[in-house]
Amino acid sequence: MTIDLDEIIDAIQGGTSRIEYYLNTRTGEIIMRDDTLPPRELNDIDDEIDKYYDSLILMPNSRDAGEVRMMRQFTWDLPDGQAKEALETALNSGKGLYRRFKTVLKNYNLDNQWYEYEDDQYVQFARDWCEANEIAFEEVPKIVYRHATRRDVEQLIALKKKELGVEDDSLDFELNRYFSNQLRNGALYQVIAWWKNKIAATGAIAWVFTPPTVEQPDGRTGFLCNFWIEEELKGRGYEEEIIKRLLEESKRRKLPVVRAYDMAAELMEAAGFSKEDDVYKTVLKLK
Incomplete structure (x- = not known):
């Protein structure tokens, strides 16, 4: 029996003088006993605790922690x-x-x-x-996906500098202007995978205006950019999920073509991109 560590943590944080959590060491099930429950429900829980007593461990609470x-x-x-x-x-x-x-x-x-x-x-x-x-x-990361806002600019700058291998502040001003302006103008849609109160993975699509063509009459092209992921999370599907969300946003904005540079071949092919020279490209089916 292997249990997700987050379930253990949730029980510890939720435990109080009136709320107790018991772990069944055979099944991994966590039983909650709350003194404020109606008598009938409380009796049912007590019966279950008595039934599996030999396999149960009373879990610590936030005070114990x-x-x-x-x-x-x-x-x-x-x-x-x-x-x-x-x-x-x-x-x-x-x-x-x-x-x-x-x-x-x-x-x-x-x-x-x-x-x-x-x-x-x-x-x-x-x-x-x-x-x-x-x-x-086992420790299973719980990722929350959301789009970036201007409050995230400072962290996005730090990640972009890490991607570029820049340690000093020589690019801070320009990067701040880039992210702030693009997010404010709606020309950049940055998806963030948020884990443990920090950015664990991120990626974006930027909109660029080009001369109109038959394929792109409105002259807009999307480019995947600003990708970064924590080393320990690579290969777990988070980059694929971010790309999926970026393409969904592209469809919502009726953007017909998306291109990408310097992205892993297997990642691009799995997302439906094909390679033309040194550029990956996908044509979206718009309703």
Whole structure:
């Protein structure tokens, strides 16, 4: 029996003094027991727990995982300044600690940094718990796809520089202008695969106006660009999913032709592209 580590993490984060989670070590099923449920439902759950008692392990909750300790450690690791002082005040103000902590994070634009840190801490706690209880687990990335907005420009610049092998800030101004203008004008549709509060994979289609032809009477051509993916996620289908979404958007915008340069042959062929000289091309069937 092998269980998805994310299911373990969800149960740990959801556990409270009134909500308990039990793991069936034979089947991998997780049973939730909530004190606030109606008596009949609660009795059914208790009967199930009694039936499989020898195979069940009571799972830890967020308090066992040390959520407050995580918050304090995150704060201590920050550089001295107003944000750190505000978080320390929130942590030492008694009841409502977590709500105030999250408010301060948002006020200082530290919420994404915190959620990534928190996620890493829960992942490590869940791994340690599984290993201590001899539970086999696997880590399956949960990807959320969305289109980029101007709030993503800073991260897109960093990924583009990584793709180009540029470490200094010599291209920052031009890249900022490129992404900001293209996204604002609707001439770039960037798809992001979001995982663990960061970009795990991304790709885009840009629209270029060219002289009209019989094939393209409106003179528009789409170009796949700005592709990047985390090394550990390569070969798992995320690039294919991004291309699929980009082509769907191209159809929605009634773009007849899409081209691509410097893309993997197997990736392009699987998406229906054919090669002409050094360029991959596909003609979309528009309704």
